[in-house]
Amino acid sequence: xxxxxxxxxxxxxxxxxxxxxxxxxxxxxxxxxxxxxxxxxxxxxxxxxxxxxxxxxxxxxxxxxxxxxxxxxxxxxxxxxxxxxxxxxxxxxxxxxxxxxxxxxxxxxxxxxxxxxxxxxxxxxxxxxxxxxxxxxxxxxxxxxxxxxxxxxxxxxxxxxxxxxxxxxxxxxxxxxxxxxxxxxxxxxxxxxxxxxxxxxxxxxxxxxxxxxxxxxxxxxxxxxxxxxxxxxxxxxxxxxxxxxxxxxxxxxxxxxxxxxxxxxxxxxxxxxxxxxxxxxxxxxxxxxxxxxxxxxxxxxxxxxxxxxxxxxxxxxxxxxxxxxxxxxxxxxxxxxxxxxxxxxxxxxxxxxxxxxxxxxxxxxxxxxxxxxxxxxxxxxxxxxxxxxxxxxxxxxxxxxxxxxxxxxxxxxxxxxxxxxxxxxxxxxxxxxxxxxxxxxxxxxxxxxxxxxxxxxxxxxxxxxxxxxxxxxxxxxxxxxxxxxxxxxxxxxxxxxxxxxxxxxxxxxxxxxxxxxxxxxxxxxxxxxxxxxxxxxxxxxxxxxxxxxxxxxxxxxxxxxxxxxxxxxxxxxxxxxxxxxxxxxxxxxxxxxxxxxxxxxxxxxxxxxxxxxxxxxxxxxxxxxxxxxxxxxxxxxxxxxxxxxxxxxxxxxxxxxxxxxxxxxxxxxxxxxxxxxxxxxxxxxxxxxxxxxxxxxxxxxxxxxxxxxxxxxxxxxxxxxxxxxxxxxxxxxxxxxxxxxx
Numbered sequence: 001x002x003x004x005x006x007x008x009x010x011x012x013x014x015x016x017x018x019x020x021x022x023x024x025x026x027x028x029x030x031x032x033x034x035x036x037x038x039x040x041x042x043x044x045x046x047x048x049x050x051x052x053x054x055x056x057x058x059x060x061x062x063x064x065x066x067x068x069x070x071x072x073x074x075x076x077x078x079x080x081x082x083x084x085x086x087x088x089x090x091x092x093x094x095x096x097x098x099x100x101x102x103x104x105x106x107x108x109x110x111x112x113x114x115x116x117x118x119x120x121x122x123x124x125x126x127x128x129x130x131x132x133x134x135x136x137x138x139x140x141x142x143x144x145x146x147x148x149x150x151x152x153x154x155x156x157x158x159x160x161x162x163x164x165x166x167x168x169x170x171x172x173x174x175x176x177x178x179x180x181x182x183x184x185x186x187x188x189x190x191x192x193x194x195x196x197x198x199x200x201x202x203x204x205x206x207x208x209x210x211x212x213x214x215x216x217x218x219x220x221x222x223x224x225x226x227x228x229x230x231x232x233x234x235x236x237x238x239x240x241x242x243x244x245x246x247x248x249x250x251x252x253x254x255x256x257x258x259x260x261x262x263x264x265x266x267x268x269x270x271x272x273x274x275x276x277x278x279x280x281x282x283x284x285x286x287x288x289x290x291x292x293x294x295x296x297x298x299x300x301x302x303x304x305x306x307x308x309x310x311x312x313x314x315x316x317x318x319x320x321x322x323x324x325x326x327x328x329x330x331x332x333x334x335x336x337x338x339x340x341x342x343x344x345x346x347x348x349x350x351x352x353x354x355x356x357x358x359x360x361x362x363x364x365x366x367x368x369x370x371x372x373x374x375x376x377x378x379x380x381x382x383x384x385x386x387x388x389x390x391x392x393x394x395x396x397x398x399x400x401x402x403x404x405x406x407x408x409x410x411x412x413x414x415x416x417x418x419x420x421x422x423x424x425x426x427x428x429x430x431x432x433x434x435x436x437x438x439x440x441x442x443x444x445x446x447x448x449x450x451x452x453x454x455x456x457x458x459x460x461x462x463x464x465x466x467x468x469x470x471x472x473x474x475x476x477x478x479x480x481x482x483x484x485x486x487x488x489x490x491x492x493x494x495x496x497x498x499x500x501x502x503x504x505x506x507x508x509x510x511x512x513x514x515x516x517x518x519x520x521x522x523x524x525x526x527x528x529x530x531x532x533x534x535x536x537x538x539x540x541x542x543x544x545x546x547x548x549x550x551x552x553x554x555x556x557x558x559x560x561x562x563x564x565x566x567x568x569x570x571x572x573x574x575x576x577x578x579x580x581x582x583x584x585x586x587x588x589x590x591x592x593x594x595x596x597x598x599x600x601x602x603x604x605x606x607x608x609x610x611x612x613x614x615x616x617x618x619x620x621x622x623x624x625x626x627x628x629x630x631x632x633x634x635x636x637x638x639x640x641x642x643x644x645x646x647x648x649x650x651x652x653x654x655x656x657x658x659x660x661x662x663x664x665x666x667x668x669x670x671x672x673x674x675x676x677x678x679x680x681x682x683x684x685x686x687x688x689x690x691x692x693x694x695x696x697x698x699x700x701x702x703x704x705x706x707x708x709x710x711x712x713x714x715x716x717x718x719x720x721x722x723x724x725x726x727x728x729x730x731x732x733x734x735x736x737x738x739x740x741x742x
Contacts, residue, residue: 051200051265054285055231057312059245059275061321062365062602067238067245068276068377070231070311073206076106076215078190080197081224085170089183091222093175096182099204102211106204107383109250110188113140114160115387116181121156125390129398143253144192163188193266202267205383206232232381233269239376241324243407244317244369244512244600246274247377263287272380274407275315275601278512282604282612285312311607318365318602323719327356327370330715335372335700338681338708347704348678352401354700355408356712357583358720361692363617364587364596366510368716369580371408410510410517413576414699417668417706418478418646419684420499420571422589422632424487425471427498429628433489434471436631442466442481449562453484475635476642478667480570487569488562495568496524501622502585503595504577511599511615520581523567523574525560531574532558571668582684583697589636590664590686590695592629593622636664637689647683647710654687654714656721662689663717667706678702681709687717694720 055070076099083091099106112126126143127136133154140159141151148167153159164171164180169187171180186203193201203225204211212227219225238245248269251259256266263286264270270284271277288309331354342349358368375396382389396404406412428434444455444465456478457464466479474482487495499505505522507513521527535556543550567573580598588595596619603614639645646667654661665685672680681703686695696716698709 052288052290052306052309053230054287054309055311056233056248056269056285057279057283057607058314059279059283059317060314061241061317061319061324062367063320064316065321066236067241067317067321069234069236071234072229073232074209074212074227075202075230076204076207076211077200077202077226077228078195079200079224079226080195083223086172089169089171089187091225092186093179093183095203095222095225096186098214099207099211102208102214104204104207104211105383105386106186107189107202108185109192110163110185111387111390113144114156114163114181116178119177121160121177121181123156125387125394129394145253160184202230205230235376235378235381237321237325238378239374240321240328241319241369242274242374242377243371243409244274244319244324245377246276246278246512247272247380248276249380269381273516274512275317276377278514279315279601279604282313282315286310313604313606313612315604316602318360318367318600319369320367320720322723323358323368323716324370326719327358327368327712327716328372328374330712331356331370331372331698331700334708334711335703338700338703346678348676348702350678350702351700351704352702353403353408354698354703354709354712355412355579356696356698356716357409357579358694358696358716359583359587359596359598361587361591361596361686361695364584364598364619365602366580366598366600367694367720369407369409369600371406373402373404375404407516408699409579410508410513411578413518413520413578414680414682414701415576415670416504416571416582417670417680417682418571419582419586419666419668419682419697419706420504420575421475421478421483421569422636422666423499423502423504423585424483424490424495424569425475425632425635426502426589426624426628427490427495428486429471429631430498430624431490431494433494434486436472436627437470439468439470440474440482440485441468442479444481446481446484448484448488448566449564451561451563451566453480453563453566455479455481471631472635472638473644475632475666476638476646477644478639478646483569484566487565490565490569492524492560492565492568495565496522499575501624502588504581504585505575506581508578508580508584509597510580511601517580518578520577521574523564527574528560528564529558532556571670579697579699582682582699583695586666586684586686586697587695588622589629589632590692592626593624594619595622633664633689636666636685637662639665639667640685641689647707650707650710651687651714651717654718654721661687661717661721663687663713664689664692665710665713667710669704669706672702678704681706683707683709683713685710685713685717687721 058066058070059068060066096106111124113124115122115124123136127139130136130139137153150167151162153162163169163184169184171183175183189203190201195201215222215225215227233248249272251264251266251268251270255270256264271280276283286309288307290306335351335354338347338351339349341347353372355371356368357366359366379389379392429436442455442465446453455465466477469479469482499522505520507517507519510517539554540550564573568575584595584598596617599615601615604612606612640647640651640663642648647665651663654663663685665683668682670680670682681700682698683706684697686692694717696713698712700709703709
């Protein structure tokens, strides 16, 4: 009996032990061997948090005309499910075929580094401009973060084999090169964006309804793939103001690392230029979040909670789209006309580009800022898969002749030529070097600092001179001799002082100019001392390359001479300013000495219409005598209205309600210093002369004569006054708060 009981206990203990081992093994199998897979499956079945993209804020002109907006479209997304690698690769290939069949693009970030061409793997768009293979591979490794010690590729095919192989995507050799590349393209996106059951990754944007319908119908064939509504950027005639509006592009890795704590994702688009960049913090909305219950194939079974997205703020510009359009079209029209008049003596038919800026003289609002040629911001919305778009972008970036990506109004600097003469007139009167009616005798030639200077008319005809003339007539006729002599009387320090006071050779502080606005150069002894050694080193190297000796006569002297001052006084030598500086200088003169800080962002408003921020006019009061301003204005009025004015008669047809609008301006012709090259053409003005409201500056590169750029200003003024009531325009400025900064 005792033996029987003992045997039963042994059997029972053995059973319990066996049961315990089985349980332990099953727990080990579930939690350790297949723990990660089971965790992911449980998470898939239970809960997934998905981001709800917020619409980017709109960009509108001063009258509410939309330039950049957001629209709804469908996106194809994916989350990680139970699929094994071979199944995932096959599913992704089928997904690309659905998209391609319906004419939809999918995200192809890999195309920036690797692409297919004629059955071969080639370098992608971001690497083609790099010369050596070693540099291309280093850039790829850095951008993608490859630190694998086994990565020793030396050409595109080897790089692709690395991605295709077991180290990365484990794509079977059964696939053709094209299909393997399709799979690798989407696997690349999953890898760099973090493929997990909780992270939703967008694979295609703005897809057709046909794709949406097919994916919904075949949801069992595409585990983890869903379609969602999202917001997409849309530009509306933004090419009219491309350099002002700017563009957005996929966030790069460096920027993402800096901004990921601010809610940015690797898939986000971010402002790269213009208002899109300057107002990025206002335009970007705050994404929402919804918690959902999903099944094993990633389909939503229940929504648990939702935090709605907050749309980005709208940015209202000071820009007038109609005025902007007129400025851009007039630049193109007049540049083409100038080219058609080539004589290959003065006009070499090389005019290709120009810029025009219009400013409200009473508050510093930029009404138009046109740069020709420009670009279309919408092209930047195209992904890496659109090779035509990427080629066009590369063409814009590398086009050194036309430079369409340059905002010439703030990024390029030009010798002002005779548009500088009103400034020298102001300096002469303020410093007591000349009286308003005091005359200087133009005899056709003057020697200053052992250098002969000539009256332009005398140089052209051999006998004509202006004779004794005062300031107003000197401005009307743009007499070089008058200003050469006046500059000599003043000295460079006093000229430089007043140029700085009026903002020439100084950044304006434009709200979209951070990091790109050029300061310009004021010709003075300090600059020459810094510049001369550098130019001599360059010239000496050029002479050596040409196999000749660099002579003492060629050497630029660092010392400042009287002849240098005489040249500066007519806007030559080293003087180079941005067109915006020229417009602002003339605006300051027009309004009696208020140097406003120009701006293009008028205000920022929330989606509910409440104002987030509004730009108030800021100005410095220039310490100039009103009588001085009036004396210079008299001469500038005569430029357009006087019998000998360099723009005489051009504005005679400019009227409002049957009344002639008088324009005060100044032409400028500036040599480029390049052989067989036309001179740059400049024109600055303001109107109406008796009650200034708008100031304009125009520069046409290789435009031959200053007067050739004046028709652009005329078109802008005509459009401005025809669409505004002169008695009311800008009257609201009187009630606005003004910040005095000086």
